Amino acid sequence: MKVHEQFRAGQTVTLVDSDAQRKPLSSGDNAADKKQVEQLASQIADLQNLLYAEHKRKLLVILQGMDTSGKDGTVKGVFGKIDPLGIQTVAFKAPTQQEKDHDFLWRIHSRVPGKGELVIFNRSHYEDVVITRVHDWIDDAERLRRYAHIRDFERLLVETGTVVLKFFLHISKDEQKNRLEARLADPEKHWKFDMQDIEERKSWDAYQRLYTQAILETDTDHAPWYVIPADSKTHRNLAIAHIVLQTMQDMQLAYPPENPALASIKIQ
Amino acid sequence: MKVHEQFRAGQTVTLVDSDAQRKPLSSGDNAADKKQVEQLASQIADLQNLLYAEHKRKLLVILQGMDTSGKDGTVKGVFGKIDPLGIQTVAFKAPTQQEKDHDFLWRIHSRVPGKGELVIFNRSHYEDVVITRVHDWIDDAERLRRYAHIRDFERLLVETGTVVLKFFLHISKDEQKNRLEARLADPEKHWKFDMQDIEERKSWDAYQRLYTQAILETDTDHAPWYVIPADSKTHRNLAIAHIVLQTMQDMQLAYPPENPALASIKIQ
Numbered sequence: 001m002k003v004h005e006q007f008r009a010g011q012t013v014t015l016v017d018s019d020a021q022r023k024p025l026s027s028g029d030n031a032a033d034k035k036q037v038e039q040l041a042s043q044i045a046d047l048q049n050l051l052y053a054e055h056k057r058k059l060l061v062i063l064q065g066m067d068t069s070g071k072d073g074t075v076k077g078v079f080g081k082i083d084p085l086g087i088q089t090v091a092f093k094a095p096t097q098q099e100k101d102h103d104f105l106w107r108i109h110s111r112v113p114g115k116g117e118l119v120i121f122n123r124s125h126y127e128d129v130v131i132t133r134v135h136d137w138i139d140d141a142e143r144l145r146r147y148a149h150i151r152d153f154e155r156l157l158v159e160t161g162t163v164v165l166k167f168f169l170h171i172s173k174d175e176q177k178n179r180l181e182a183r184l185a186d187p188e189k190h191w192k193f194d195m196q197d198i199e200e201r202k203s204w205d206a207y208q209r210l211y212t213q214a215i216l217e218t219d220t221d222h223a224p225w226y227v228i229p230a231d232s233k234t235h236r237n238l239a240i241a242h243i244v245l246q247t248m249q250d251m252q253l254a255y256p257p258e259n260p261a262l263a264s265i266k267i268q
Numbered sequence: 269m270k271v272h273e274q275f276r277a278g279q280t281v282t283l284v285d286s287d288a289q290r291k292p293l294s295s296g297d298n299a300a301d302k303k304q305v306e307q308l309a310s311q312i313a314d315l316q317n318l319l320y321a322e323h324k325r326k327l328l329v330i331l332q333g334m335d336t337s338g339k340d341g342t343v344k345g346v347f348g349k350i351d352p353l354g355i356q357t358v359a360f361k362a363p364t365q366q367e368k369d370h371d372f373l374w375r376i377h378s379r380v381p382g383k384g385e386l387v388i389f390n391r392s393h394y395e396d397v398v399i400t401r402v403h404d405w406i407d408d409a410e411r412l413r414r415y416a417h418i419r420d421f422e423r424l425l426v427e428t429g430t431v432v433l434k435f436f437l438h439i440s441k442d443e444q445k446n447r448l449e450a451r452l453a454d455p456e457k458h459w460k461f462d463m464q465d466i467e468e469r470k471s472w473d474a475y476q477r478l479y480t481q482a483i484l485e486t487d488t489d490h491a492p493w494y495v496i497p498a499d500s501k502t503h504r505n506l507a508i509a510h511i512v513l514q515t516m517q518d519m520q521l522a523y524p525p526e527n528p529a530l531a532s533i534k535i536q
Contacts, residue, residue: 053460055459072353075352076351076352076353079352080352082352083344083348084343084347084348084350084388085340085344085359085390089353091353120352122353177535180535184533184535187526188526190524190527190530191321191323191523192321198535201535201536202536255455255459256458256459258455258456259461262458262461265452265466267448267452267466268445268469
């Protein structure tokens with residue numbers, strides 16, 4: 001079994017607090033785990049060079065999770081060694097009026113990767129089937145229609161050369177409490193604190209239920225979901241780095257073939 | 269005199285081959301220079317965190333230069349340590365039909381940084397006053413009008429909170445020959461080779477003349493041009509890193525003030 005398989009959502013996922021603490025890939029030594037994350041991140045950076053040079057396929061990584069689940073930390077820890085030319089991150093915020101005047105995939109579609117590009121979505125269209133339902137902005141019929149729209153949209157991306165990886169960073173309710181308290185305790189982190197996070201936390205159970213459903217309904221072989229235990233930041237990065245690296249290795253990326261015609265060119 | 273001043277275009281710039289080889293900031297030891305670039309790049313990455321946290325001002329870095337002048341290498345060497353969340357690079361290519369149907373600043377304006385953002389333009393609107401004139405796609409009257417449009421546009425950006433830095437990476441014609449030949453000699457670099465580069469090289473003198481004029485006409489105190497000797501890759505990075513760091517230090521970036529109201533919040 002490849003490393004990824006154990007995190008695949010499959011058909012049995014339910015988001016349980018205790019699962020957030022699992023560390024199946026850990027060596028037991030946090031310093032050694034961190035060092036391994038660094039090594040994997042370097043290998044990912046090397047393979048991104050090939051993705052760019054190949055200029056054929058596209059890689060889209062979607063990060064979802066509750067507030068403080070570590071989406072930003074994942075970007076830095078797993079993708080931080082990539083040449084800035086080779087990576088774009090898109091942080092989707094609450095939609096603007098113009099975005100709301102379009103279908104929910106309109107603004108998403110405009111930011112997907114082109115040939116040779118690696119794009120990270122920090123939040124995504126999955127907010128539009130979860131937060132929207134928690135707040136009763138859409139009903140269940142609309143929610144179910146959106147799952148189908150998402151499956152179709154992601155199949156379009158995959159059939160036109162995009163590899164799609166979806167990660168749910170799964171933290172426990174207690175760990176979120178710790179992280180919110182840490183932000184409050186550190187004046188330098190006050191700018192990161194949003195009162196809305198406290199409000200959303202009150203709907204914790206509804207979020208867990210709706211994420212579970214969203215994951216089950218949209219976990220496909222072409223665009224798989226991985227549920228990553230994320231109470232440990234190091235192990236979260238370790239698991240995601242493993243899966244990203246394995247995926248890029250499976251893509252068998254390579255430099256384009258050399259061009260023999262170039263041998264005879266003389267530069268004046 | 270601050271380090272940057274000696275590279276400011278001022279009113280006297282003319283692009284002379286021998287100037288491309290200057291290394292005024294070098295310690296004389298290439299390994300030591302490289303190490304210093306690494307240190308400066310780390311400091312730039314730290315200050316970018318403050319720019320992001322402050323969420324008030326914006327930083328736009330424009331890179332121009334002849335083919336092989338090292339624009340990509342600058343992005344990696346000077347900005348490569350920045351958290352991917354905090355940097356966007358935009359590589360402007362030949363305009364699409366839709367872009368051509370708009371004014372030349374339309375596609376540029378859509379990609380400028382927002383609050384807290386650092387954006388690197390790898391090529392820019394300056395192509396539209398240089399390459400367009402070399403090929404006679406515009407006449408001199410239009411070229412002069414565009415300088416004025418550029419000055420006005422950049423003043424808009426600056427007066428609305430953007431710091432604009434413009435770098436011309438100045439290589440000699442001999443050094444370009446070396447670099448093109450190196451691409452031809454290495455099959456792994458064939459994908460980087462573009463026959464068009466050979467064509468453009470034939471107009472070397474026209475390019476040097478038009479870049480000189482463009483720089484003189486658009487070097488302003490609010491959006492200065494720096495002409496960077498770029499035959500040495502290490503020294504190029506050293507000079508640019510110095511200027512970027514000095515500029516960010518002068519911005520006096522700081523975390524937003526702490527919020528005393530947060531002290532009384534209890535997380536349930």
